[in-house]
Amino acid sequence: MNAAVVIATYNERENLKGLATAILQHIGYRIIVVDDDSPDGTGAIADELAAAFPDRVTVIHRTGARGLGRSLVAGLQRALQSGADLIFQMDADFSHDPQYLPDLAAAAHDADLVLGSRYLRGVSVVNWPLHRIVLSSFANRYIRAVTGLVPSDCTTGFRCWRREALARIPLDGLISDGYAFLVEQLHLAQRLGCRIREVPIIFVERREGASKVSSSVLLESAIVPWRLRLRR
Numbered sequence: 081m082n083a084a085v086v087i088a089t090y091n092e093r094e095n096l097k098g099l100a101t102a103i104l105q106h107i108g109y110r111i112i113v114v115d116d117d118s119p120d121g122t123g124a125i126a127d128e129l130a131a132a133f134p135d136r137v138t139v140i141h142r143t144g145a146r147g148l149g150r151s152l153v154a155g156l157q158r159a160l161q162s163g164a165d166l167i168f169q170m171d172a173d174f175s176h177d178p179q180y181l182p183d184l185a186a187a188a189h190d191a192d193l194v195l196g197s198r199y200l201r202g203v204s205v206v207n208w209p210l211h212r213i214v215l216s217s218f219a220n221r222y223i224r225a226v227t228g229l230v231p232s233d234c235t236t237g238f239r240c241w242r243r244e245a246l247a248r249i250p251l252d253g254l255i256s257d258g259y260a261f262l263v264e265q266l267h268l269a270q271r272l273g274c275r276i277r278e279v280p281i282i283f284v285e286r287r288e289g290a291s292k293v294s295s296s297v298l299l300e301s302a303i304v305p306w307r308l309r310l311r312r
């Protein structure tokens with residue numbers, strides 16, 4: 081197993097070390113942290129991890145315009161360069177439990193892209209207020225209706241790629257940044273004929289740190305599906 085897990089971080093000081101420790105329990109998994117110069121010092125914690133596990137933890141320090149999409153692009157490109165066969169992306173806030181990494185990897189035996197999905201068995205989300213569940217569920221219906229995407233969870237950030245499939249995605253050409261980045265990435269994969277599978281995960285709302293979801297990110301999410309539809 082040669083797996084790399086890309087984690088974009090912005091102000092995840094309380095979460096990163098515990099998360100990395102849990103991921104490193106899995107043999108054959110490396111971590112690529114992409115930190116956006118977090119004011120809370122997450123980057124320094126990532127450097128400490130890299131010093132403690134030089135073969136298994138890499139840190140990319142970004143400066144300039146911050147963004148989840150750009151950070152994921154940098155991390156995914158680094159993962160490809162590093163020769164990983166399976167490339168994961170997941171959030172830093174424990175919403176995506178590392179215990180599911182082997183499930184996603186197993187599903188990638190006969191898939192190019194595996195999604196850790198909240199909506200395969202009803203709604204498997206813990207500690208979300210009702211309005212958040214309604215918003216996310218509505219967003220997924222809207223995205224599927226506008227873009228023609230098939231998966232039940234188009235906005236999940238927990239993903240596993242086979243390297244050949246990820247290498248075919250023109251990452252530099254992706255235009256969006258927030259949740260919309262995830263939708264655009266998935267849309268490209270579906271258009272390129274990737275075999276996409278979903279495996280169920282239980283998603284747990286963050287306990288530590290603050291959300292970075294802003295109104296501009298939500299606005300982008302409303303518009304990007306239409307751009308993707310017109311691109312067809």
Ligand SMILES: Nc1nc2c(ncn2[C@@H]2O[C@H](COP(=O)(O)OP(=O)(O)OP(=O)(O)O)[C@@H](O)[C@H]2O)c(=O)[nH]1
Pocket residue numbers: 087088089090091092114115116146147148151170171172173175285286290291292293
């Ligand atoms: N590098 C980088 N990472 C980011 C940025 N914005 C968000 N992230 C990371 O992206 C992941 C998801 O962000 P969250 O704030 O948890 O967004 P969310 O999960 O939709 O919202 P919550 O439910 O409130 O947690 C986390 O690991 C964040 O640290 C950014 O601008 N740059």
Ligand SMILES: [Mg+2]
Pocket residue numbers: 171173175286
């Ligand atoms: Mg989160």
